[in-house]
Amino acid sequence: MVNRVFVTGLGVISAIGYNVAENFNSLKSKKHGIGKLDILNTVHRDKLVCGEVKMTNEELLRRIDLPEDTPYPRTTILAIHAAREACYDAGAVDGDSVRTGVILGTTVGGMDKSEKFYRRLNENTDFIQSHNCGYTTEKVADYLNLHNFVTTLSTACSSGANAIMLGGRLIRHGLLDRVIAGGTDSLSKFTINGFKTLFLLDPNPCSPFDKDRKGLNLGEGAGFLVLENERLSDNKKRYCILSGYANNNDAYHQTATSTDAKGPYLSMKNALEISNLKAGDIQYVNVHGTGTENNDITEGLAMERLFGGKVPLFSSTKAYTGHTLGAAGALEAVYSIMAIENNIVFPNLNFSKAIPDLALSPATEVIENAGIKNVMSNSFGFGGNEATLIFSKE
Amino acid sequence: MAVYINGAQAISPQDTFLNSQIPTDLKEYYGIMQSILPDFKKYFNPIEMRRMSRIIKFSTATAAECIKEADADSIDAIITGTGLGCLEDTQKFLNKMLDNNEEMLTPTTFIQSTHNTLGGIIALANKCNEYNLTYAHKTISFESCLLDAVLLIKEGRKNILVGGIDEITEENYNLRQHINQWKEEPFSNLDIYDCGTGGYKAGEGAAYFMISSQKTATTYAELRMIDLCYKFKNSGSLSEKIKDRLRSAELSPDDIDLVIFGFNGDRNTDVYYHRLKDTLFRNQDHGYYKHYCGEYDTSASFGMWMATRIIKQNHAPDNVILGDRKREKINNVLLYNQEDDKNHSFIVLSAC
Numbered sequence: 001m002v003n004r005v006f007v008t009g010l011g012v013i014s015a016i017g018y019n020v021a022e023n024f025n026s027l028k029s030k031k032h033g034i035g036k037l038d039i040l041n042t043v044h045r046d047k048l049v050c051g052e053v054k055m056t057n058e059e060l061l062r063r064i065d066l067p068e069d070t071p072y073p074r075t076t077i078l079a080i081h082a083a084r085e086a087c088y089d090a091g092a093v094d095g096d097s098v099r100t101g102v103i104l105g106t107t108v109g110g111m112d113k114s115e116k117f118y119r120r121l122n123e124n125t126d127f128i129q130s131h132n133c134g135y136t137t138e139k140v141a142d143y144l145n146l147h148n149f150v151t152t153l154s155t156a157c158s159s160g161a162n163a164i165m166l167g168g169r170l171i172r173h174g175l176l177d178r179v180i181a182g183g184t185d186s187l188s189k190f191t192i193n194g195f196k197t198l199f200l201l202d203p204n205p206c207s208p209f210d211k212d213r214k215g216l217n218l219g220e221g222a223g224f225l226v227l228e229n230e231r232l233s234d235n236k237k238r239y240c241i242l243s244g245y246a247n248n249n250d251a252y253h254q255t256a257t258s259t260d261a262k263g264p265y266l267s268m269k270n271a272l273e274i275s276n277l278k279a280g281d282i283q284y285v286n287v288h289g290t291g292t293e294n295n296d297i298t299e300g301l302a303m304e305r306l307f308g309g310k311v312p313l314f315s316s317t318k319a320y321t322g323h324t325l326g327a328a329g330a331l332e333a334v335y336s337i338m339a340i341e342n343n344i345v346f347p348n349l350n351f352s353k354a355i356p357d358l359a360l361s362p363a364t365e366v367i368e369n370a371g372i373k374n375v376m377s378n379s380f381g382f383g384g385n386e387a388t389l390i391f392s393k394e
Numbered sequence: 395m396a397v398y399i400n401g402a403q404a405i406s407p408q409d410t411f412l413n414s415q416i417p418t419d420l421k422e423y424y425g426i427m428q429s430i431l432p433d434f435k436k437y438f439n440p441i442e443m444r445r446m447s448r449i450i451k452f453s454t455a456t457a458a459e460c461i462k463e464a465d466a467d468s469i470d471a472i473i474t475g476t477g478l479g480c481l482e483d484t485q486k487f488l489n490k491m492l493d494n495n496e497e498m499l500t501p502t503t504f505i506q507s508t509h510n511t512l513g514g515i516i517a518l519a520n521k522c523n524e525y526n527l528t529y530a531h532k533t534i535s536f537e538s539c540l541l542d543a544v545l546l547i548k549e550g551r552k553n554i555l556v557g558g559i560d561e562i563t564e565e566n567y568n569l570r571q572h573i574n575q576w577k578e579e580p581f582s583n584l585d586i587y588d589c590g591t592g593g594y595k596a597g598e599g600a601a602y603f604m605i606s607s608q609k610t611a612t613t614y615a616e617l618r619m620i621d622l623c624y625k626f627k628n629s630g631s632l633s634e635k636i637k638d639r640l641r642s643a644e645l646s647p648d649d650i651d652l653v654i655f656g657f658n659g660d661r662n663t664d665v666y667y668h669r670l671k672d673t674l675f676r677n678q679d680h681g682y683y684k685h686y687c688g689e690y691d692t693s694a695s696f697g698m699w700m701a702t703r704i705i706k707q708n709h710a711p712d713n714v715i716l717g718d719r720k721r722e723k724i725n726n727v728l729l730y731n732q733e734d735d736k737n738h739s740f741i742v743l744s745a746c
Binding site for chain 1: 497504505511624737
């Protein structure tokens with residue numbers, strides 16, 4: 001396999017902005033999006049903070065030129081919003097004339113709508129068909145007028161990263177020339193309550209990699225990349241190369257990572273192997289860094305094992321956006337590419353003291369001119385599903 | 395590079411589990427078609443027996459038997475496909491949340507509700523740290539796994555466990571009745587072919603396969619082709635497109651001896667199969683399988699289970715065959731499934 005995979009378009013929507021430029025400005029000016037919920041109606045709204053996109057479905061639909069009464073779940077609307085931006089950015093608007101795939105990762109699909117109408121069938125039955133994960137992918141493909149290849153994967157919090165990985169592999173194998181790949185998830189009562197029962201939510205803004213971290217904040221959003229082969233991306237702006245990727249399973253526990261961090265270590269190590277890079281070639285790691293007791297210690301241990309005494313600059317951007325679950329890997333892929341494009345490292349907010357068993361401190365201020373050529377992005381999930389992506393400057 | 399199927403096991407609404415033959419004495423269902431379950435005590439300890447939902451149990455047991463049958467040196471990836479994932483646990487958590495106004499909830503059903511639970515549990519049981527992915531795209535959830543498995547074999551991996559799993563619950567059945575997805579009851583699964591009415595029979599099941607780079611004593615068939623297409627809109631006729639796809643696997647329509655269609659009894663969907671059956675594939679044998687397993691997102695995996703038996707024994711039972719038999723030897727079987735002119739999938743298995 002010699003085909004290289006280029007990133008030619010970016011799209012993102014999150015609690016810190018409705019597009020790539022707004023997200024970048026927020027990251028650079030340390031402006032986070034964590035706060036009380038205004039849109040989602042849950043009984044817990046006064047007792048927790050989340051990374052919510054502060055527009056109603058109707059407002060978002062207007063922005064993507066769809067009628068306000070379009071019966072899409074919020075997950076779908078967020079996805080179209082980000083996918084459209086990515087395709088415009090790449091000039092990938094020529095429909096079926098190019099062998100194009102649409103690949104999406106999501107965890108609960110149209111749950112935001114299902115939970116609303118599950119007991120109100122006399123008002124709405126649309127949710128029955130929009131509940132499944134593949135629904136959104138097809139709506140994105142339809143919106144972009146693409147009729148070739150679609151598929152959807154669901155690997156909990158690594159879904160978005162796995163979608164990008166599959167997109168890259170299909171191009172490398174020469175089966176597709178272009179892939180619109182990303183992840184999406186909206187906030188839902190289902191996930192908020194699920195994480196609450198696991199005691200994984202910090203009621204205050206989360207503090208990834210801090211000694212006193214108390215859990216994660218949930219968030220919502222979508223991120224998309226346009227991936228293209230060498231020929232298609234010739235003579236157009238190439239942000240970077242998708243140079244490495246790996247997927248491994250921790251095979252330890254349904255919701256917790258192993259104490260020796262085997263899965264996370266393997267996925268980082270194997271991604272490096274694919275990219276033909278050495279550990280020392282990585283200048284920045286956008287860590288999974290959820291802010292939970294378990295994730296941050298094991299991810300830190302895995303990094304120490306992989307990088308030895310020379311762990312590169314790293315930060316978690318989840319204190320900005322919250323943990324956006326199926327979207328996280330895609331959102332953070334966009335941020336990792338921004339880091340290469342702008343030669344910058346984004347800070348890890350709310351960090352004050354290092355975890356005692358780790359000699360690791362994340363970047364806490366914006367670092368410019370950081371010589372960023374290769375960036376690693378981690379996404380780890382329930383079910384032991386670990387994924388790592390590496391993006392490299394051409 | 396050839397790709398082989400070295401293990402194939404299925405739990406379904408028929409007597410298929412650990413069966414080397416396609417059953418010919420079909421069980422008749424007038425309503426929902428649920429799987430015939432083995433005694434799970436052999437596969438799970440008492441805690442697992444209590445905690446695990448039906449789908450987790452029938453998925454895990456099927457996978458265990460497939461792994462045992464293939465007896466491979468290693469499992470280099472686990473890929474599961476499921477349209478709706480762990481429906482029962484999802485419903486339980488959702489209902490409790492709605493009943494109790496988001497209070498007094500416990501985590502077990504939430505943890506077990508995610509789609510990737512099925513693949514995660516198999517990884518855990520086999521201590522498999524390798525590639526692990528779950529596809530959840532409606533009727534191509536299973537075929538997406540197959541495609542990925544072929545890529546992984548080309549990338550140098552040897553044995554890939556691939557499964558298609560979905561469950562149907564009473565609650566989900568009743569829910570989908572509101573959008574008229576099902577046949578009006580009572581309606582027998584044995585009558586779905588050419589019945590002239592709308593709706594289909596609700597089914598479920600698990601089918602697991604060991605996809606391998608090496609031919610072994612347990613090989614059923616070669617996986618010759620796996621291809622997917624979202625919509626054929628604006629891209630020529632269905633026949634032309636299929637010829638095109640077959641050509642990419644160095645096959646012509648005439649090479650195909652048996653076409654197994656996804657007939658599910660819904661006249662709106664079945665019209666596409668009829669058209670091909672009477673034109674492009676008029677010189678081939680024709681078969682179907684959804685009267686065995688019902689319709690569900692990963693039912694194509696049951697079709698492939700059936701095809702492994704047909705190829706290995708060079709024979710398809712009368713229950714499977716539609717119309718006259720024209721071919722003596724079944725070398726190449728094409729499985730074709732689609733969903734309302736969307737998500738077309740093509741799988742070719744070849745004798746080897």
